[in-house]
Amino acid sequence: MLAVLAVLIFFMFRNSRKRQADARELQSKVQPGAKVMTNFGVFGTILSMDEEENQVLLETSPGTVLTVHRQTIARVVEPAEVEAVTEVGPANGEPEFGERVDDTPNDEAPETKKSDD
Numbered sequence: 001m002l003a004v005l006a007v008l009i010f011f012m013f014r015n016s017r018k019r020q021a022d023a024r025e026l027q028s029k030v031q032p033g034a035k036v037m038t039n040f041g042v043f044g045t046i047l048s049m050d051e052e053e054n055q056v057l058l059e060t061s062p063g064t065v066l067t068v069h070r071q072t073i074a075r076v077v078e079p080a081e082v083e084a085v086t087e088v089g090p091a092n093g094e095p096e097f098g099e100r101v102d103d104t105p106n107d108e109a110p111e112t113k114k115s116d117d
């Protein structure tokens with residue numbers, strides 16, 4: 001029973017240290033000119049920061065500047081790397097699993113039945 005309690009306390013301390021390290025890393029990245037996202041989902045660019053008042057001037061669109069508290073900055077948005085997409089298909093020309101294939105030949109029209117009314 002004591003061993004389980006010791007393991008639980010160990011993980012609690014480890015998790016809190018990890019959160020503190022993440023918070024320090026975020027605060028070091030938050031600088032004027034950085035593109036950020038706030039806790040309420042607004043994206044923008046930091047224009048200036050007031051350390052004494054803990055306020056950040058955030059430009060969300062050209063000409064629109066918001067004043068938000070420094071702690072509402074949730075994360076710094078970094079540009080995503082675009083991977084080159086290469087089309088990889090089956091070498092033998094057969095369709096992949098789940099791919100729809102047109103079974104009718106291109107030169108013939110499909111047969112239709114007419115009802116005897």
